[in-house]
Amino acid sequence: MIVFRQELCDHCGTCVSVCPQDAIVLYEKKIQLVSERCDGCRRCLIVCPVRAVEVQE
Numbered sequence: 001m002i003v004f005r006q007e008l009c010d011h012c013g014t015c016v017s018v019c020p021q022d023a024i025v026l027y028e029k030k031i032q033l034v035s036e037r038c039d040g041c042r043r044c045l046i047v048c049p050v051r052a053v054e055v056q057e
């Protein structure tokens with residue numbers, strides 16, 4: 001499962017724009033996963049410039 005580290009995220013929005021499932025929501029400086037939509041492709045993890053995206057098994 002994808003997890004966002006809020007303390008590292010600078011709200012650049014890159015992960016939101018690359019997610020093919022529209023599974024990431026950026027709202028009022030909080031990044032959130034819509035887990036039902038996520039298919040685990042990890043694109044968000046690869047593009048995050050500050051490594052704020054992690055995978056927790």
Ligand code: SF4
Binds near residue numbers: 042
């Ligand atoms: S793993 Fe893929 S589908 Fe899931 S939130 Fe990241 S980019 Fe979107």
Ligand code: SF4
Binds near residue numbers: 008052
């Ligand atoms: S790409 Fe990384 S820093 Fe940018 S909004 Fe997503 S989690 Fe935050």
